[in-house]
Amino acid sequence: MLRNTKLSIAFSLALGSLSLVATPVQAAVPTIANSSSTSTSLTINGTNLSGGTATVTLGSSGPLIVTSQAATKLVVTLPAGLVAGDYTLNLQIGSKTNSAASIVTIGAVGPAGPAGPAGPQGPAGQTGASGATGATGAAGATGPQGPAGPVGPIGPQGVKGDTGTQGAQGSTGPTGAMGAQGPQGDKGDQGLQGTTGATGPQGVAGPQGPVGPPGGPALSLIDANGTVVGSIYGEGYGWGSGLVLARVGGERIIIPFGFANRDESSGAIVGPEINLGSTGFLVYESNDCSGQAYIMYGFGSAPGASKPSALFQSNGQFTLYMAMTTHAQSVNFASWFMGGPQNSPVPGEPGCEQFVSGAAQAFPVDTAPIALNWVPPFSVQ
Numbered sequence: 001m002l003r004n005t006k007l008s009i010a011f012s013l014a015l016g017s018l019s020l021v022a023t024p025v026q027a028a029v030p031t032i033a034n035s036s037s038t039s040t041s042l043t044i045n046g047t048n049l050s051g052g053t054a055t056v057t058l059g060s061s062g063p064l065i066v067t068s069q070a071a072t073k074l075v076v077t078l079p080a081g082l083v084a085g086d087y088t089l090n091l092q093i094g095s096k097t098n099s100a101a102s103i104v105t106i107g108a109v110g111p112a113g114p115a116g117p118a119g120p121q122g123p124a125g126q127t128g129a130s131g132a133t134g135a136t137g138a139a140g141a142t143g144p145q146g147p148a149g150p151v152g153p154i155g156p157q158g159v160k161g162d163t164g165t166q167g168a169q170g171s172t173g174p175t176g177a178m179g180a181q182g183p184q185g186d187k188g189d190q191g192l193q194g195t196t197g198a199t200g201p202q203g204v205a206g207p208q209g210p211v212g213p214p215g216g217p218a219l220s221l222i223d224a225n226g227t228v229v230g231s232i233y234g235e236g237y238g239w240g241s242g243l244v245l246a247r248v249g250g251e252r253i254i255i256p257f258g259f260a261n262r263d264e265s266s267g268a269i270v271g272p273e274i275n276l277g278s279t280g281f282l283v284y285e286s287n288d289c290s291g292q293a294y295i296m297y298g299f300g301s302a303p304g305a306s307k308p309s310a311l312f313q314s315n316g317q318f319t320l321y322m323a324m325t326t327h328a329q330s331v332n333f334a335s336w337f338m339g340g341p342q343n344s345p346v347p348g349e350p351g352c353e354q355f356v357s358g359a360a361q362a363f364p365v366d367t368a369p370i371a372l373n374w375v376p377p378f379s380v381q
Helices: none
Strands: 001-009 031-036 039-046 054-059 067-068 073-077 086-095 098-108 221-223 230-236 242-248 251-259 274-276 279-282 294-296 309-314 317-321 329-338 351-364 368-373
Touching: 031 086, 031 098, 039 086, 039 098, 054 067, 054 073, 230 251, 251 309, 251 317, 279 351, 294 309
Parallel strands: none
Antiparallel strands: 001 098, 031 039, 039 073, 054 086, 067 073, 086 098, 221 230, 230 242, 242 251, 251 274, 279 294, 279 329, 294 351, 309 317, 317 368, 329 351
């Protein structure tokens, strides 16, 4: 509980000839507005409580440990076993000249006691040093016009004053009569280029052009041994990848390919090698990737494919899982089997991972996995 606050501000002014001496800038003098306490801490509220190291004493205890310091709030830890009562609180921010003090009550506050008798009149204190000149106050409102005074006698002729500033431009006079036609002047220089006008409306479509010449042979994806994987089918899933339409076991299968040497963080191409990508994962109703395997709907079932499929790769070997039906069914799956470097828990190796149970459309895998004997790196020809 705050009872009073003492502030000490010192100013000094050298008399005689005026001289200015540069002194270090100090923190502003702190003030204590109020305080409150718990059984373990004391919170001091005020101003200018930061800007330097805070030193806090309470009676004969201290310095106390400062746990929080801000411009308007300071929190310190109370010493253990502190008896309830009134204590002198001394606060110093930085140098000793930046200090403040007050009386605080720790513990429950009892009822106010009766007023004591007035003490004797103390001796008059010494006159303090003159304070700094305050800032100029705002101009007061203009008073009412006073009555006109009597006309004074005519004074002597004054000296000629300086020429006054030019007066404001007068209003334009009326237009005069038109003069006679003058001779023709020389041709002036060409003016600046004007701004581009707004775009005109869309014109009507022109007639259909003639049929173009037939295209050349389709591009193919070739492995390191010269084996044709398939024809280039279209754009892949980003980062410059593509799709190949390959024939495996008499079926048309969609297989992705793209640059194999990429920066893992940015995806930037750092090498010319081309490799195949994976096309998804298998899901299982068990939680350990055992039992019937299903290909998730959407993987390897792009237009042009005759059967849904999932392509896995591990250490340069490629394995293809192919569904024997094009009809998806609803499956409540609890685990999935990742299929390659981009989808596996262990980089470069397929792996099983449990999954929160959920329903999905999937295709049952009814055949054994097919080992593809393609050898990386690949090229487009």
